[in-house]
Amino acid sequence: xxxxxxxxxLQQLKESLFxxxxxxxxxxxxxxxxxxxxxxxxxxxxxxxxxxxAQGYVDVRHGGKTRVKNLLxxxxxxxxxxxxxxxxxPEFQRQVLDVRAMLEGEAAFYxxxxxxxxxxxxxxxxxxxxxxxxxxxxxxxxxxxDLRFHMMIAxxxxxxxxxxxxxxxxxxxxxxxxxxxxxxxxxxxxYPEGIRAQHGAIHQAIMNRDAEAARHAASEHILYTRxxxxxx
Amino acid sequence: xxxxxxxxxLQQLKESLFxxxxxxxxxxxxxxxxxxxxxxxxxxxxxxxxxxxAQGYVDVRHGGKTRVKNLLxxxxxxxxxxxxxxxxxPEFQRQVLDVRAMLEGEAAFYxxxxxxxxxxxxxxxxxxxxxxxxxxxxxxxxxxxDLRFHMMIAxxxxxxxxxxxxxxxxxxxxxxxxxxxxxxxxxxxxYPEGIRAQHGAIHQAIMNRDAEAARHAASEHILYTRxxxxxx
DNA sequence: CCCAGGCTTTTGGTCAGACCAGTTTTGAGT
DNA sequence: ACTCAAAACTGGTCTGACCAAAAGCCTGGG
Numbered sequence: 001x002x003x004x005x006x007x008x009x010l011q012q013l014k015e016s017l018f019x020x021x022x023x024x025x026x027x028x029x030x031x032x033x034x035x036x037x038x039x040x041x042x043x044x045x046x047x048x049x050x051x052x053x054a055q056g057y058v059d060v061r062h063g064g065k066t067r068v069k070n071l072l073x074x075x076x077x078x079x080x081x082x083x084x085x086x087x088x089x090p091e092f093q094r095q096v097l098d099v100r101a102m103l104e105g106e107a108a109f110y111x112x113x114x115x116x117x118x119x120x121x122x123x124x125x126x127x128x129x130x131x132x133x134x135x136x137x138x139x140x141x142x143x144x145x146d147l148r149f150h151m152m153i154a155x156x157x158x159x160x161x162x163x164x165x166x167x168x169x170x171x172x173x174x175x176x177x178x179x180x181x182x183x184x185x186x187x188x189x190x191y192p193e194g195i196r197a198q199h200g201a202i203h204q205a206i207m208n209r210d211a212e213a214a215r216h217a218a219s220e221h222i223l224y225t226r227x228x229x230x231x232x
Numbered sequence: 233x234x235x236x237x238x239x240x241x242l243q244q245l246k247e248s249l250f251x252x253x254x255x256x257x258x259x260x261x262x263x264x265x266x267x268x269x270x271x272x273x274x275x276x277x278x279x280x281x282x283x284x285x286a287q288g289y290v291d292v293r294h295g296g297k298t299r300v301k302n303l304l305x306x307x308x309x310x311x312x313x314x315x316x317x318x319x320x321x322p323e324f325q326r327q328v329l330d331v332r333a334m335l336e337g338e339a340a341f342y343x344x345x346x347x348x349x350x351x352x353x354x355x356x357x358x359x360x361x362x363x364x365x366x367x368x369x370x371x372x373x374x375x376x377x378d379l380r381f382h383m384m385i386a387x388x389x390x391x392x393x394x395x396x397x398x399x400x401x402x403x404x405x406x407x408x409x410x411x412x413x414x415x416x417x418x419x420x421x422x423y424p425e426g427i428r429a430q431h432g433a434i435h436q437a438i439m440n441r442d443a444e445a446a447r448h449a450a451s452e453h454i455l456y457t458r459x460x461x462x463x464x
Numbered sequence: 465c466c467c468a469g470g471c472t473t474t475t476g477g478t479c480a481g482a483c484c485a486g487t488t489t490t491g492a493g494t
Numbered sequence: 495a496c497t498c499a500a501a502a503c504t505g506g507t508c509t510g511a512c513c514a515a516a517a518g519c520c521t522g523g524g
Contacts, residue, residue, distance in 0.1 A: 004476070004477075005477080006477085014321075018321050018324050019323060024484080030503080031504085031505070032503095032504085032505095034521095039480085041478060041480070042479090043275065043278075043477085043478065043480090044478065044479085044506085046506090047278070047282060047478095050282060050286075051286050054283055054286045054287065057288065060489085060505070061486085061487080061504085061505080062484030062485070062486055062505050062506065063487040063488080063503085063504050063505060064486080064487055064488080064504065064505080065488085065503095065505095066505080076258075094395050095391060096393070098338070098342075098391065098393070098394075099393050099397075102335075102337075102338050102438060104336050106330070106334050131239075159327055159330065160324065161327045161328065162331070164325075164332075165397075168290065182500080185417070200494085215279075227344070236478090236506075236507095237506080237507070238507085262473080262474075262475060262476080263475080263476070264474090264476095272507080273508045274508090275507060275509090276506085276508085279506090279507095292476070293476080294476050294477065294515050294516075294517085295474085295475055295477095295515030295516035296475070296476080296516050296517075297474095297476090297516090298476080327518080403510070
């Protein structure tokens with residue numbers, strides 16, 4: 001019909017968001033750089049970015065950088081969050097593990113299918129670092145390390161909804177996740193032997209781009225921990 | 233807090249609209265006159281007017297005058313916004329189906345395991361009602377009906393996280409879900425034959441309390457629709 | 465009378481370059 | 495290694511110019 005320049009740019013920005021080129025939390029180019037890079041004036045860029053903000057896709061702060069918002073966040077202010085009681089509740093911990101099992105299974109599935117070579121390389125590097133680190137680390141450090149590995153998998157899935165949900169889920173329910181690990185360590189005395197092998201299986205399935213195997217390995221990894229919990 | 237000039241102006245414009253100073257169909261001042269009249273630059277005026285347009289309050293045409301729109305109109309077009317929204321993007325629709333596949337699979341799994349007898353009875357009743365209803369219904373009615381069935385399954389799962397997420401997900405992304413159904417109907421001409429049988433399979437698995445079968449049937453049901461989408 | 469055709473004016477869309485106001489980064493100097 | 499102020503970003507606003515589309519005007523032929 002009547003293709004405005006700013007509308008074109010707006011569509012382009014949305015596309016990069018939908019296709020996962022721009023992850024939640026990522027920074028946009030500065031308006032001046034966009035202006036140059038897209039060959040339009042800064043006014044036009046401002047118009048497009050303004051629409052993005054109005055539609056709730058990005059968060060723009062005077063002086064700061066413009067960031068992609070997590071589109072699930074506003075819906076995630078459940079009264080569940082911080083209360084220490086919930087995170088320590090075994091039933092809730094089980095539920096968190098249930099959701100992790102399906103979420104990480106799907107994430108691994110899509111990552112095996114769709115990750116770029118660079119992402120695979122980064123994942124591989126992170127995995128090797130994780131294997132090398134000694135047993136000297138604190139439980140907290142281990143938990144964070146574990147989460148970073150799984151988060152990297154999620155972010156390589158090129159799946160906007162899975163990424164958004166994973167981000168929120170891991171940050172909101174870190175307490176519950178940490179609580180599980182903490183209890184597991186207390187009962188088995190140390191980091192369960194299976195975990196290491198399971199991480200290996202996930203890693204290998206993804207590297208082989210075997211999506212079904214990756215889903216199964218990732219899901220089984222979480223369910224293994226869940227069974228530990230059931231034996232209490 | 234941080235009073236932007238353009239935000240101030242935006243508020244003023246909305247005020248004149250809400251108080252009736254600007255009736256539907258009325259013309260706004262030209263941007264140059266506003267600029268002078270409000271004592272801000274035309275850039276700032278454009279920013280504000282742009283937001284008014286983005287929020288659907290006014291209709292601005294290149295070369296023509298900017299007019300106030302009839303505010304009730306958008307509410308009648310609700311599920312099919314013409315501007316490119318997230319819900320209209322095919323890639324996003326696919327992603328929504330991916331998440332539905334895993335979410336409804338899990339929900340069916342836990343419902344088969346944990347639903348009370350009363351919940352099973354209610355589910356059974358809803359299923360029979362759904363089977364009886366004729367083909368006379370609108371697409372929208374079908375979509376709502378479909379969703380109610382799946383929502384009932386989710387709510388019978390006794391799984392706090394799955395319930396909470398399902399609720400948010402279905403309300404937030406109803407547009408995308410509806411869009412899929414609408415497209416499917418357009419291409420196949422009518423309600424796909426498989427759907428009816430699949431609902432039956434889900435229903436039966438849950439009634440038999442066969443959790444694995446229920447998960448598989450529910451997941452497959454969504455993936456069936458997804459394949460329809462891939463063939464476009 | 466009108467009303468069809470161009471001509472002029474007015475409107476929104478884009479551009480360039482400048483300056484202000486916050487944030488983030490950098491680099492002493494301790 | 496730390497603190498903290500300068501410097502180098504970022505987004506917000508202003509100015510004045512030009513282009514393109516719509517609306518208004520105006521004139522000449524029915």
